[in-house]
Amino acid sequence: MSDATDTAVLRARGLRKEYGTGEGLVRAVDGIDLDIRAGETVAVMGPSGCGKSTLLHLLGGLDRPSGGEVTLNGRRIDDIGEKALARMRRTDVGFVFQAFHLLEELTAIENVELSALLAGRSPRAARRRAHELLEQVGLADRARFLPSALSGGQRQRVAIARALSNEPLVVLADEPTGNLDSAAILDVLQLFEKLHEAGQTLVIVTHDARIAATADRLISMRDGAFIDETHLTGGTTGRLGALAGLDD
Amino acid sequence: MGRILLVCRLAVRDLRRRRTEAALLLFAIVTATTTLTLALVLRDAAADPYQSTREATNGPDVVASVNRAAELPDLDELAAAPGVTGHSGPYPVTAARLQASDKTSDVQVLGRDAAPAPVDQPALTQGGWVRDGGVVVEAAFAHAFNVRVGDPVTLNGRSFEVVGVAVTAAMAPYPGSSCIVAVGCANGPVRPAELPASLIWNPGLVWLTQADVRSIAAGSVSYVMNLKLADPSEATAFVAARQPATMGTPYLMSWESILDDATEMARDAQILLMIGAWLLGLLAVASLSVLVGGRIADQTRRVGLLKAVGGTPGLIAAVLLAEYVLVALVAAAAGLAIGWRTAPLLAASGAGLIGSAGTPAMTLPTAGLVTAVALAVAVAATFLPAVRAARSSTVSALADAARPPHRTGWLIAISARLPVPLLLALRVAARRPRRVVLGVVSIAITISGIYVALVLNDYLTAHPLAAGVDAVQAGLLRRVLLAVMVILVCLAAVNAVFITWATALDNRHSSALARTLGATPGEVSAALAAAQILPALVGAVAGVFPGGYALFAAINAITGGDGSKATLPSLWQLLALVLAAVFVVAALTAVPARLGARRPVIDSLQAELT
Numbered sequence: 001m002s003d004a005t006d007t008a009v010l011r012a013r014g015l016r017k018e019y020g021t022g023e024g025l026v027r028a029v030d031g032i033d034l035d036i037r038a039g040e041t042v043a044v045m046g047p048s049g050c051g052k053s054t055l056l057h058l059l060g061g062l063d064r065p066s067g068g069e070v071t072l073n074g075r076r077i078d079d080i081g082e083k084a085l086a087r088m089r090r091t092d093v094g095f096v097f098q099a100f101h102l103l104e105e106l107t108a109i110e111n112v113e114l115s116a117l118l119a120g121r122s123p124r125a126a127r128r129r130a131h132e133l134l135e136q137v138g139l140a141d142r143a144r145f146l147p148s149a150l151s152g153g154q155r156q157r158v159a160i161a162r163a164l165s166n167e168p169l170v171v172l173a174d175e176p177t178g179n180l181d182s183a184a185i186l187d188v189l190q191l192f193e194k195l196h197e198a199g200q201t202l203v204i205v206t207h208d209a210r211i212a213a214t215a216d217r218l219i220s221m222r223d224g225a226f227i228d229e230t231h232l233t234g235g236t237t238g239r240l241g242a243l244a245g246l247d248d
Numbered sequence: 249m250g251r252i253l254l255v256c257r258l259a260v261r262d263l264r265r266r267r268t269e270a271a272l273l274l275f276a277i278v279t280a281t282t283t284l285t286l287a288l289v290l291r292d293a294a295a296d297p298y299q300s301t302r303e304a305t306n307g308p309d310v311v312a313s314v315n316r317a318a319e320l321p322d323l324d325e326l327a328a329a330p331g332v333t334g335h336s337g338p339y340p341v342t343a344a345r346l347q348a349s350d351k352t353s354d355v356q357v358l359g360r361d362a363a364p365a366p367v368d369q370p371a372l373t374q375g376g377w378v379r380d381g382g383v384v385v386e387a388a389f390a391h392a393f394n395v396r397v398g399d400p401v402t403l404n405g406r407s408f409e410v411v412g413v414a415v416t417a418a419m420a421p422y423p424g425s426s427c428i429v430a431v432g433c434a435n436g437p438v439r440p441a442e443l444p445a446s447l448i449w450n451p452g453l454v455w456l457t458q459a460d461v462r463s464i465a466a467g468s469v470s471y472v473m474n475l476k477l478a479d480p481s482e483a484t485a486f487v488a489a490r491q492p493a494t495m496g497t498p499y500l501m502s503w504e505s506i507l508d509d510a511t512e513m514a515r516d517a518q519i520l521l522m523i524g525a526w527l528l529g530l531l532a533v534a535s536l537s538v539l540v541g542g543r544i545a546d547q548t549r550r551v552g553l554l555k556a557v558g559g560t561p562g563l564i565a566a567v568l569l570a571e572y573v574l575v576a577l578v579a580a581a582a583g584l585a586i587g588w589r590t591a592p593l594l595a596a597s598g599a600g601l602i603g604s605a606g607t608p609a610m611t612l613p614t615a616g617l618v619t620a621v622a623l624a625v626a627v628a629a630t631f632l633p634a635v636r637a638a639r640s641s642t643v644s645a646l647a648d649a650a651r652p653p654h655r656t657g658w659l660i661a662i663s664a665r666l667p668v669p670l671l672l673a674l675r676v677a678a679r680r681p682r683r684v685v686l687g688v689v690s691i692a693i694t695i696s697g698i699y700v701a702l703v704l705n706d707y708l709t710a711h712p713l714a715a716g717v718d719a720v721q722a723g724l725l726r727r728v729l730l731a732v733m734v735i736l737v738c739l740a741a742v743n744a745v746f747i748t749w750a751t752a753l754d755n756r757h758s759s760a761l762a763r764t765l766g767a768t769p770g771e772v773s774a775a776l777a778a779a780q781i782l783p784a785l786v787g788a789v790a791g792v793f794p795g796g797y798a799l800f801a802a803i804n805a806i807t808g809g810d811g812s813k814a815t816l817p818s819l820w821q822l823l824a825l826v827l828a829a830v831f832v833v834a835a836l837t838a839v840p841a842r843l844g845a846r847r848p849v850i851d852s853l854q855a856e857l858t
């Protein structure tokens with residue numbers, strides 16, 4: 001435990017998020033402790049409404065906890081200002097959402113380069129990086145397509161490329177395959193596989209067992225708390241498609 | 249019948265559900281209809297005092313004058329002409345110099361009998377009628393020259409006492425007086441050096457006894473006669489038939505031309521109000537387009553529900569149109585009432601005519617035109633969004649799908665080279681180009697109006713007499729200008745706030761996404777504000793040139809004015825105007841932009857999923 005704590009890139013202690021008061025009080029996240037090592041892929045599973053997305057938002061600084069601590073790369077992020085949080089998100093965290101959240105009026109490459117532009121990179125450097133990332137996700141030939149002209153899987157690959165734009169310490173993915181068909185799920189799984197092999201730290205919230213099976217560690221959640229934690233020895237090694245049950 | 253009831257009920261329910269927006273809609277249209285009503289009723293309102301004066305003084309239908317005693321038979325001939333039923337005069341008239349305390353002015357001195365005249369017996373507003381050694385001063389001139397009953401004055405060096413102040417319908421009030429003396433008259437702000445010394449300058453009108461006129465006459469004496477016709481409406485034809493083709497005597501003037509001179513100020517005010525009404529009408533269309541666009545975007549789900557339960561596209565369009573038609577009708581009624589009641593305040597006749605304008609009658613054409621304009625404004629702004637909503641797919645409407653943003657590729661490419669707030673601002677603006685155009689137009693119209701107001705205010709201050717108005721009338725015109733400008737600015741301010749708020753709401757998702765990707769709340773609120781300030785800058789510059797310049801030229805063309813006499817605003821004034829507009833827009837948009845950028849990121853991102 002101490003090793004994990006020492007090398008944790010992302011750490012939570014006694015993390016709580018509550019909504020409402022009195023009898024209407026809802027504990028979406030209820031006293032969670034979590035350590036995520038660099039290069040580790042962690043899957044968080046649980047039924048709808050168990051608090052897993054809220055946990056992800058708290059870990060990424062998108063939402064403020066009601067109590068507890070969140071430390072990213074050794075720095076507390078639960079008590080810093082909005083401006084500092086925004087700067088932290090620029091460089092240290094990449095988000096992937098179920099709904100993709102691409103800007104409809106921007107082409108694929110413009111969506112991907114947006115993060116780099118917001119981080120202050122030069123337009124040329126941002127465009128070069130976006131090209132590289134689109135090549136990595138296999139969409140170089142769709143760079144100038146608007147999101148409306150891309151399939152669901154392609155949109156999610158663009159969103160993943162955008163999340164990687166500023167080489168974040170950790171990528172937080174919230175139901176990344178929730179809106180995809182089976183073929184697209186396989187594409188995204190393969191992409192996460194490549195990221196894992198490249199040493200990217202990943203936290204994936206999902207209720208899809210096939211995705212969870214590709215992680216190093218699987219955490220089960222219910223009513224805002226962790227109820228089970230499993231280290232998957234196979235991790236994402238081996239034939240991913242077979243593991244996920246997507247091969248013919 | 250049931251269908252109409254259903255449409256009305258749905259329209260009223262929706263208006264009650266969104267009261268603030270309904271109130272803003274009402275405000276936008278009421279300002280335009282009020283100004284239009286003012287403009288339409290003003291001329292009638294202003295004409296009333298002249299008619300009152302004409303009745304009270306038994307005013308002449310035609311005023312005839314000759315320059316020499318030898319020409320008096322010409323006047324006798326006119327008095328005996330067919331259609332002439334009565335006359336007074338001929339009366340002697342001469343030019344003189346009037347001095348009261350330390351002020352001097354040229355005057356036309358008209359000799360009258362102490363006994364009342366059958367035609368044109370000036371009506372006294374103070375004191376008594378002429379007597380030996382007593383002078384009666386025309387009311388507007390007395391007001392401008394600040395003389396009262398009992399004041400001592402001199403005329404061509406001879407002392408007189410002011411015994412009365414009176415109004416007449418035989419001549420327009422000072423400074424619009426017509427010239428009836430042989431030496432000739434000239435008007436203007438500054439007496440040109442080359443003007444013959446014999447000409448009298450900006451003359452007022454006073455009455456003496458005929459004996460006193462002859463006693464002070466330093467030069468020639470002219471004669472004036474007032475004629476009554478059997479049919480006053482024939483006065484212009486009477487004049488046209490008898491006026492010499494070349495410059496000569498007798499010089500004839502119909503009561504209609506005197507009315508024109510007497511109501512010139514009211515006409516100017518009417519033109520200002522009419523132009524103001526047009527500007528406000530355009531602004532109202534811009535306001536409505538933004539408000540209606542925002543409302544209909546909010547109503548998408550409701551449209552889907554109505555369709556899902558069997559509402560036809562026709563019913564949907566009818567409900568949406570009915571809401572705005574209802575608001576337009578209420579606004580037209582309110583505008584007519586407010587304009588009708590306030591017109592007399594702007595048409596006050598000053599000192600030169602009897603009575604005030606009173607409350608003018610509301611004519612059917614005025615009510616019809618104002619209502620039609622209100623309906624046109626509402627329908628113009630509503631028709632396309634209503635049809636678009638009616639034709640939308642039921643499924644996407646039920647899903648409350650947002651209208652897809654517009655893509656402007658070149659602007660996106662340029663924005664990549666700018667600092668983050670400007671990068672986001674340009675992209676925010678590029679998403680809704682129609683809204684940007686409305687913002688630019690709104691500011692441009694307002695600045696054009698202010699530009700013209702600056703020019704006219706400066707002109708009225710520096711050269712009131714050249715404008716044909718005295719200080720009181722100039723003040724009245726300035727109040728009209730101020731009223732129109734205040735309404736313009738208020739409406740533009742409402743537009744700016746509403747456009748910003750609509751932009752903030754429309755960009756909730758993209759702003760939240762930008763913050764997720766690392767933009768700070770400050771950068772996002774700066775972007776939302778800058779997205780309004782940049783169009784405001786463009787609108788302010790366009791409002792000065794060509795907007796203001798073109799509007800001023802249009803006013804000159806309509807009024808037949810000489811724009812070269814006016815002083816255009818200096819460069820620093822224009823610069824200050826543009827900067828002030830940008831500053832005001834920045835201040836107005838700061839709060840909605842800040843509120844729009846502070847919404848929790850997660851709420852905005854998840855709103856799309858619910």
